[in-house]
Amino acid sequence: MGLAGVRIVLVEPAGPLNVGAIARVMKNFGLAQLVLVNPQCDPLSPEAMRMAVHAKEILESAVTVPSLPAALHGCVRAIATTGRASDGDLPLEHPKIALPWLLEEIGQPSALIFGREDRGLSNEELNYAQRFIRIPTSPDYLSLNLASAVGICCYELAQSTVPIEPQTTCKQEFASIELVEEFYQQLEALLLEIGYLYPHTATSRMEKFRQLYNRAYLQTQEVAMLRGILRQVEWAINHQRDL
Template sequence: MKTMGLSQLVLVDPKPGIFPSDEATARAVSAVDVLDNARVCATLAEAVADCTLVVGTTARERHIGPQVMLPRDFCAEAGQLAGDGEVALVFGRERTGLTNEEVDLCQRLVRIPTQSAFASLNLAAAVQILAYEWIQSAARLPQAAPEGYRPARSEELEGLIGHIDRVIKRTGFFAGKNQDAILRRIRRIYARAALDTNEINILRGQLAATEKTLDSATAEP
């Protein structure tokens, strides 16, 4: 991380004895300060709550979920998507990667091309490749967001998705359907839209109005 200019490390529910540990400190060599300043969170949702762009890494093709991009393509557009906000580069577990629930929190996914027979990179290699593409893109391209653009934070987007879920359930739309698959497609729609805070508020206002209409309908004799 440090060799590529990245210094903000956030660890989600690290295993006891893995961090903090003497072994981790010894392996950090000249980057002990990165470990010393690392933030530990209980969940990924907590870790990325204040980020305006969350990108996960995956070793496999996904047909439902966030848009999957090559590292260089993602890095080229990340600045405009994130605005002045924080970007979270999310890496999964060494053996199993990210869970479906963790992928749901991402607006984009990055897949590093490899030989199909052995597609998974170890964690350190994946971090180094993506960090390299990130710093190269920052040096090569102007990434200023449009003036006045205030991209929504992850917690705002999650609030919208939760609100949509509640309203849809009340309409009966999920009846007889795969609710999880539908919600993942809805997430993908809104992640691709790169909504700003004002747009989130407008959509939630519409949902609140729908809830009032539903309340009135159920209250009528």
């Protein structure tokens, strides 16, 4: 099922604007199952529909149930979100770490549970989840808007399904140490010739150039370009002397 098998469960949502915004962000990231537990607002109200924009079908297909157990019927895994600080009895995890777990049971539905806007989930409701997450926020303002919290979690869920593909279209050929060393020797000789370096300080000054270019992880073509510049400068110097 993947993302299609994850239910976003809202317990007693009170704000139609929040519900509409949640439907929109769900569609943004490929989730479609919205379950409302005893909603305190009309999920089909003009306000909710207006906020949903092009995700109205998620509101129209949302399932309304009287209790959290009913919302979790058939699910094999459930994660609850909370804004509480960890007290030892409730092991809180980072969303990035815990959320991919919802997708591991292929073909089986799972649920991500969000509490009320004003007070979150009760202790009894938390007991229905197997794992718990808390979105890290600034200590200056800990409270997070419900729709924002859902959006962050939907994003993290979606990111966990994106395969990391090897870089094949832009293959980088890094220059060998020997090739880069030849460039350094050519650079040092030129800088000594034009008086930028002095023999007694050349070694220490060249260390700075080595550090600079080593940080760039030069590619073979880039070394060839730099050495071409040095050769042109050498030619210009010699040509000027012949005049």
